[in-house]
Amino acid sequence: MDLxxxxxxxNRLALARCLTQIENGTLEGRDALNRLFPNTGHAHLIGVxxxxxxxKSSLVNxxxxxxxQPGSLENSTRSRPLRIGIVAIDPTSPFTGGAILGxxxxxRDLAGDSGVFIxxxxxxGSLGGLAHATxxxxxxxxxxxxxxxxxxxVGAGQAEVDIARLAHTTLVVEAPGLGxxxxxxxxxxxxxxxILVINKSDQPGAEATERALRSxxxxxxxxxxxxxxxxxxxxxxxxHLESGNKTLWVPPLQRTVATEGVGIVELVSVxxxxxxxxxxxxxxxxxxxxxxxxxLNIILQETLVDRWRSTISEKRYNDVLDSLVxxxxxxxxxxxxxxxxxxx
Amino acid sequence: MDLxxxxxxxNRLALARCLTQIENGTLEGRDALNRLFPNTGHAHLIGVxxxxxxxKSSLVNxxxxxxxQPGSLENSTRSRPLRIGIVAIDPTSPFTGGAILGxxxxxRDLAGDSGVFIxxxxxxGSLGGLAHATxxxxxxxxxxxxxxxxxxxVGAGQAEVDIARLAHTTLVVEAPGLGxxxxxxxxxxxxxxxILVINKSDQPGAEATERALRSxxxxxxxxxxxxxxxxxxxxxxxxHLESGNKTLWVPPLQRTVATEGVGIVELVSVxxxxxxxxxxxxxxxxxxxxxxxxxLNIILQETLVDRWRSTISEKRYNDVLDSLVxxxxxxxxxxxxxxxxxxx
Numbered sequence: 059m060d061l062x063x064x065x066x067x068x069n070r071l072a073l074a075r076c077l078t079q080i081e082n083g084t085l086e087g088r089d090a091l092n093r094l095f096p097n098t099g100h101a102h103l104i105g106v107x108x109x110x111x112x113x114k115s116s117l118v119n120x121x122x123x124x125x126x127q128p129g130s131l132e133n134s135t136r137s138r139p140l141r142i143g144i145v146a147i148d149p150t151s152p153f154t155g156g157a158i159l160g161x162x163x164x165x166r167d168l169a170g171d172s173g174v175f176i177x178x179x180x181x182x183g184s185l186g187g188l189a190h191a192t193x194x195x196x197x198x199x200x201x202x203x204x205x206x207x208x209x210x211x212v213g214a215g216q217a218e219v220d221i222a223r224l225a226h227t228t229l230v231v232e233a234p235g236l237g238x239x240x241x242x243x244x245x246x247x248x249x250x251x252x253i254l255v256i257n258k259s260d261q262p263g264a265e266a267t268e269r270a271l272r273s274x275x276x277x278x279x280x281x282x283x284x285x286x287x288x289x290x291x292x293x294x295x296x297x298h299l300e301s302g303n304k305t306l307w308v309p310p311l312q313r314t315v316a317t318e319g320v321g322i323v324e325l326v327s328v329x330x331x332x333x334x335x336x337x338x339x340x341x342x343x344x345x346x347x348x349x350x351x352x353x354l355n356i357i358l359q360e361t362l363v364d365r366w367r368s369t370i371s372e373k374r375y376n377d378v379l380d381s382l383v384x385x386x387x388x389x390x391x392x393x394x395x396x397x398x399x400x401x402x
Numbered sequence: 403m404d405l406x407x408x409x410x411x412x413n414r415l416a417l418a419r420c421l422t423q424i425e426n427g428t429l430e431g432r433d434a435l436n437r438l439f440p441n442t443g444h445a446h447l448i449g450v451x452x453x454x455x456x457x458k459s460s461l462v463n464x465x466x467x468x469x470x471q472p473g474s475l476e477n478s479t480r481s482r483p484l485r486i487g488i489v490a491i492d493p494t495s496p497f498t499g500g501a502i503l504g505x506x507x508x509x510r511d512l513a514g515d516s517g518v519f520i521x522x523x524x525x526x527g528s529l530g531g532l533a534h535a536t537x538x539x540x541x542x543x544x545x546x547x548x549x550x551x552x553x554x555x556v557g558a559g560q561a562e563v564d565i566a567r568l569a570h571t572t573l574v575v576e577a578p579g580l581g582x583x584x585x586x587x588x589x590x591x592x593x594x595x596x597i598l599v600i601n602k603s604d605q606p607g608a609e610a611t612e613r614a615l616r617s618x619x620x621x622x623x624x625x626x627x628x629x630x631x632x633x634x635x636x637x638x639x640x641x642h643l644e645s646g647n648k649t650l651w652v653p654p655l656q657r658t659v660a661t662e663g664v665g666i667v668e669l670v671s672v673x674x675x676x677x678x679x680x681x682x683x684x685x686x687x688x689x690x691x692x693x694x695x696x697x698l699n700i701i702l703q704e705t706l707v708d709r710w711r712s713t714i715s716e717k718r719y720n721d722v723l724d725s726l727v728x729x730x731x732x733x734x735x736x737x738x739x740x741x742x743x744x745x746x
Contacts, residue, residue: 088734091732091733091734092732092734092735095729095731095732095733095735096729096730098729099729109453109454110453346727347723347727350723350726350727350733351723351726353733354722354723354726354733354736354737355707357733357734357736357737358707358710358737358740358741359703359706359707361737361741362703362706362707362710362741363699363702363703363706365741366702366706378698379691379694379695379698382694382695382698383690383691383694385439385440385442385443386440387439388435388436388439389435389439389694389697389698389701390432390435390436390701391436391439392698392701393698393701393702393705396702397702397705397706397709
C-alpha cells in the first residue's frame with residue numbers, strides 16, 4: 059500500500075497507520091511525510107493549553123462540535139462545516155495508561171463523524187521528542203485536508219508551551235478556584251496567549267480570576283499603547299487596539315462554561331477574528347517560517363549527533379564517561395576529548 | 403581574581419559571580435567549572451517539585467532552617483548543622499519579574515546565615531538550556547562545600563521533571579483542594595517521587611488526597627511485591643518493603659503544614675533514610691553516572707551543532723530554509739540537502 063497516497067485519498071486507516079509510523083519515528087513514516095509535505099500549510103493550528111483541571115478537553119470537544127455544524131462563521135472568510143483534527147498531548151505516566159477518561163468523553167461526542175479525526179499522544183522519552191513527533195502528526199493531518207487542527211496540551215510547563223508554539227492561534231485556559239492566580243501567571247504561559255479563556259466561569263471566583271488576568275494583561279500590553287511610529291511616539295487608545303488596529307493584537311478574554319456550551323459561539327468568533335488578523339498582517343507567514351525553522355534545527359541536531367555517534371566506538375565513549383564520573387574530566391573537557399582527542 | 407580559587411575559599415561574592423557566569427554560559431564560567439569540577443560529587447541534591455500552590459517554597463525554607471539547627475539527624479550518618487544551598491527554578495514571564503514574592507519570604511527567614519546560599523534562576527530561552535545551566539549551578543555550589551542542595555522547581559510539566567531528575571532524592575509535593583488528583587497524577591510526576599509530601603495537610607480534603615495518592619502508589623508499587631529472586635518468584639510483604647529491604651524503595655508519604663513547621667522533623671528523617679538507602683545500595687553512584695552521562699550528551703549535541711554551523715554560510719542555510727517554507731523540501735529533505743548536498 060502506498061501510505062502517502064492513501065492518506066491523500068482520505069483513507070482513515072491509512073491516516074492512523076501513518077501517524078503511528080510518525081510517532082514511532084520509522085523510516086516508513088519519514089518517507090510518507092516527505093511525500094505529504096508539499097500538501098501542508100493549509101490548516102489553521104489552534105493550541106489549547108492551561109493547568110490541569112481547567113476543562114480543556116471539554117472546551118476542545120465543544121469547539122470541534124461547533125465547527126462541524128453547517129453555517130457561516132462570524133469574523134471569517136471561512137464557512138462551516140470545517141474538517142477538524144484533534145491532537146491531545148498527554149504527559150501520561152506509564153502506569154495510569156493515558157488519556158483514557160478524556161478520550162471516552164470525546165468518543166461519545168464526536169464518534170462516527172468522518173469530518174473529525176482524533177489522535178492522543180503520550181509522552182514517551184523526552185518532551186523535546188514529543189514536540190517533534192507532534193509537528194509530524196500535525197503535518198500529516200494538514201496534508202490529509204483537516205482545516206482546523208486543535209492541539210491540546212495538558213499541564214502548564216515550558217515544554218507544553220513549546221508544543222503550543224506549533225500553533226497559529228494559542229488559547230490559554232484558566233478556571234476559577236485553582237489557587238493563586240499569580241502562580242499560574244508565573245508559570246509563564248500568559249505571554250504565549252493569543253486568546254485567554256476563563257472556563258468554568260459559572261463557578262465562584264470567576265470575577266476575581268478575570269480581574270487578576272486583566273491586570274496582568276495590562277502589565278503585558280499597557281493600554282493606551284505608546285510606541286514609536288515613523289520616529290515619534292504615538293499613543294494608541296485601547297479601543298483602537300481592540301477593534302481596528304491591524305498590526306497589534308491585544309489578547310481578548312472570553313468566558314466559557316464548556317460543559318454547558320456557554321460562550322462557545324463567542325469564542326469561535328474571537329478565534330476567527332485572530333485567523334483574519336494573522337492573514338491580514340502577514341503574521342501567519344511569519345509564524346509558519348519560525349515553526350519550520352525550529353523543526354529544521356531540531357532535525358539537524360539529531361542527525362548530526364547520530365552521524366557522530368556512528369564514527370566512534372562504544373569503548374571510547376565509555377572510557378571518557380568513566381573519566382567524567384571519576385571527576386578526572388569536567389563535562390566540557392570530556393566533550394573536547396571525545397571530539398578532538400587523540401583517537402589512539 | 404581567580405574565580406574558582408575564590409569560590410573554594412568560601413568567598414560568597416565570587417560564588418555569586420561564578421553562578422552568573424555559568425547562567426550566562428560565558429567562557430569564564432566554563433573555565434571556572436572546569437577548575438571546580440574535581441571538587442564536586444559530595445552534595446546531597448534534593449529536588450522539590452509539584453503543582454503551583456502546593457507551598458513548595460515554604461517547605462524548602464523549613465527544610466533549610468531545620469538542617470541549619472545544631473543536633474543529630476535521625477536515620478543518618480550526618481549531623482547538623484549542614485551547609486545548605488537553595489536553587490529556585492522559576493519559569494517566569496519576562497514581565498512579572500521573577501520569584502520576587504518567594505524570595506522575600508526566604509530572605510526574611512534565612513538572611514544573614516553564611517551557611518545558606520540562595521540562587522533563583524528564571525527561564526530564559528529554552529527549558530532544556532535551563533536544566534543544563536542548573537546542572538552547572540548545582541556543581542559550583544557542590545564544589546563550594548554546600549552539603550545539601552535543595553532544587554525547587556515551580557510547575558509540574560515534563561521539563562520541571564527533567565530538572566528534578568538532577569537530584570538524588572526527589573520530593574513531589576501535593577496539597578488538598580487543588581482539583582482532581584487524577585489530573586496531577588496524569589502530569590506524570592508521581593513516578594519520579596522518592597518521597598511524597600502532602601503539604602497544607604491541615605486543610606479540608608487532606609484525607610481524600612492521601613487516599614488517592616496511596617491508591618496510585620499501590621498501582622505503581624503493588625504491595626505485597628512479587629518479584630523474581632534467584633529464579634523464583636518471591637513475595638515481599640509491605641512491612642518488609644517499608645522497613646528493612648535494602649534493594650527496593652517504596653516512596654513513603656509524609657504530611658506537613660510547612661507554614662506551621664508541622665511534619666518537618668519527620669520529613670527530614672525520611673529524607674535521611676533515603677540518603678542512607680542510596681548510599682547502602684549503590685544507587686547513589688548509579689544516579690551520579692546517569693546524570694553526568696545526560697549532561698555529557700547535551701554538551702556534545704550543542705558543540706556538534708555549533709561546529710557544523712561554523713562550516714556553512716548564512717546564505718546557504720537561508721536558501722534551504724526558503725525551500726522548506728515554500729514546501730519544495732520537507733524538513734528531512736532540507737536536512738539532507740544541508741548536510742550532503744552539493745555545496746555549489
